[in-house]
Amino acid sequence: MTDTTEADFDPYMTAIISNRIDGIIREMTNTLLRAARSGVINGARDFSCSICTGDNRLLASAEGLPIHIFGSHMQTQAMCDFAGDELAEGDCYLHNDPYSGNTHAGDHTYLVPVFIDGEHLFTAVAKAHQADIGNALPTTYMAGAKDQYAEGALIFPAVRIQRNHEMVEDVVRMCRSRIRVPDQWYGDFLAGIGAARIAERRLKELCAKYGKEQIKAFVRHWFAYSEQRMIQAIRALPRVTLTNSGAHDPFGDLLPEGIPLKVTIDIDPEKALIELDLTDNGDNVECGFNESEACTSASTITGIFNALDSSVPRNYGSFSRIRLKLRDGCVAGRPKFPHSCSVATTNVADRLVNIVQSAFAELGEGWGLAEGGLGMGAGCAVVSGKDHRADNAAYVNQLFLANAGGPGSPSADGWITYGLPVAAGLMYRDSVEIDELKHPIAIRFLRLMEGTGGAGKFRGAPAMEVAYGPKEQPMDVIWPCDGTVYPPKGVRGGGDGFRCRHWKVGANGQEEELPNIAVLKIRKDEYVRGNQAGGGGYGNPLERDPRRVLSDVIERYETLERANDIYGVVFSGSDPDTMGIDEAATARRRAELRRAAA
Incomplete structure (x- = not known):
């Protein structure tokens, strides 16, 4: 346990510097949001920024998506391991390898080591989901990929892309030759590097203002304070072992019963520890739904923090009071190479968030949450094709038009703008008008569905429905939806949320219901229609x-x-x-x- 009794602890200075570091991360965030080119980044805000210490501990993440930032330290560790003594001022590394700390191949992470007086004191981390990464299909979610080879993505296990602040053009040429929208990717690439470099500059200024030793003392104090806050939160819990289960939807003949999931949570207030045991889950599956270690860790830790005091800082200090028991070769553990983790950031991860946070509802009234809405369906599909307005130039983008409904809680109804459990309401929903300006797509409607949130004393948020199709040229539409068979559950007498459903509507108006995992081509005058899931309800509806x-x-x-x-x-x-x-x-x-x- 971290020593919290140091004589030099200054709570005012600790608060000032912690807020200054959060401000640096928000400047990184604004840089990436404003400078990126693809809609999934500058529209939906599917990216996160964080800062780790030089010895690879998560220091701060401000408003980063939980699924992205809770594994940042694994990636900085990989950078240090791969670079070794060659790590130097002016370096920048690209990392998207799910087998060495990343979430999934679709998230490109830019790592900049920050040196102060020759010492590696911090690493700036900017992670952004990509519209295209060179997969065999035009999507970064390859649900049907048997293994990582079948995905077809370019994999960068902490590869140096800048040396002495100069670009390694060989890497750029590799990506341009493989990615379907190279100019769009290159704009995102520069934005990610720029965000990390902004942090480098600001951290150097911070250290120049307060001195390196004062900043080192802050790091020590901040982790100690955060750990102490987590200790207090755990000691407010009873001594109990919670077990909860759920399941991901079936996937054709490959997964006829879906993916059963189970978690055991052991709470020990005396030791101020929470142990999460995921070892009683199945082996890796022959498709893209396997969790990377980073996603398993992030999603279960997210579920814990959702059920605790929201003011506890999220960093190495508080994480140190959580123990994870994972199994090698497990669908919700540590994957065995070369199993595909293409969809690791959503489907099973969303289920793990839900299973953990809803388990805490077993403690009694006022604890835990219901299960949040999920479903990366039509409203979150990857669309691609040729744009007739731009000499048939290729386009690829992931939509985030429709949100799933948030879960009911002990004190409030679910958020309409929740999005997905792994994002916790921190992403943005696409602008209909901007999507139609950027791509040759016609959006017919976007609406909330009455009566689709799980009923309860505090209800889940309703589901959202969307319909769209191409304006001229055929459009490829791909999604890896969950929640079509097993909807989000309510807790403590609350009702379940509405399940996801999807249809292809022909030019003659005839509707064909689609499976949860869809790879289809939509032609002019055809369109897809579908909804995400509603959130589960909390408590007896008769008490509302x-x-x-x-x-x-x-x-x-x-x-x-x-x-x-x-x-x-x-x-x-x-x-x-x-x-x-x-x-x-x-x-x-x-x-x-x-x-x-x-």
Whole structure:
């Protein structure tokens, strides 16, 4: 355990410098957001920035996506291991290898070691999801890939791309020759490097202002403070072992029952430790749903932090109170090469977040969360083709048009803008108008679906539905959806969220329901229609404040039928402008529903 009794601890200076470092990360974030070229980065904000110490401990991440940043230290460790004594001022490394610390091949990470007076004191980390990485199909989510070779991606295990601040052009030429949209990729490449270099500059200025020894003392104090906050949070929990399970959807004949998942959480408040055991999960599967070690770690740790005091800092200090038990060759553990981890950042990872955070609801009222909505379906598909407006130039982009619904919690309804469990509401939703400007795509509608959030004392957020198709040339559409068979679960009496569904609509209006994993071509006058999942509900719906139910019906989050049949709320009148709650009829209806459920 870190020593927290140092005489030189200065809480004011620790707070000042920690906020300054968060400010540096936000400047990195703004640089990448403003400078990147692909929509998945500058529109959806599918990227994260963080800073690690020179000895490879996560120091800070500000607003980084949980799935991205909780494994940053694994990548900086890989950089140090591969570079060894050659690591030098002016270096920058590109890393996307899921077998040496990265999430999946689709996330390109830029690592810049920061030297202060010749000492490697920090590493700046900028990670961005790519529109294309040279896969065999125009997507970075290869659900059907048997192994990493079948994916076809260019893999960079901490490869040096700058030396003495000069570009290694050989790497650039390799990527340009393989990636379908080389100019778009190169813009993102420069933006990622620029974000990391901004951090390098600002960290040097910070050290010049306060002195290297003061900054070293801050790092020591910040980790000690963070660990102490985590100790306090764990000691507020009971001594208990929680076990929870779930499953990823089936995938054709390959995974007819899906992927069963299980986690055991041992909470020891006396030792102030939480142990997560994932060893009782199946072996690696022959497709792209295997978790990398970084994603297994990040998703389960995310689930823990979602259930604890939200003010506990997320860094090495607090992580040190969590123990992970993983198994080699496991679908939710450490993968065995060359199994594909192409979809590691979403599907199974989303399930692990949900399983862990909902397990804490077993502690009693006020603990844990329901399962959040999921589903990388039509609203999050990768679309590609030829743009008739630009001399049939190639385009590739991942859409983030439709969000899944957030989970109900002990004190609030689910967020509409939740996105996915692994992103926790930190990504942006695409602008319809900008997507149509950037790509030859016509978006027919984007809307919330009434009555699709899991009912509860605090309900899950509703599902979102979208429909779109190409304007002229055929468009390839690829998605690796989950949640079409096993929807997000409610907890403590809350209802499940709405499951995902998708259709291809022909030029004649005929609809064909699509499987959860889709690789299809859409022609002019055809379109796809589909929805993400709604979030699970928390608590008994009959305990929901009737005024909230009235508001939900007026705002069209809920239907009149569900208000009566599930929530037991009866209204006077049917006009939204004059509708009110019939309190006597509501009391009778709720008593009737309670008797029926007994």
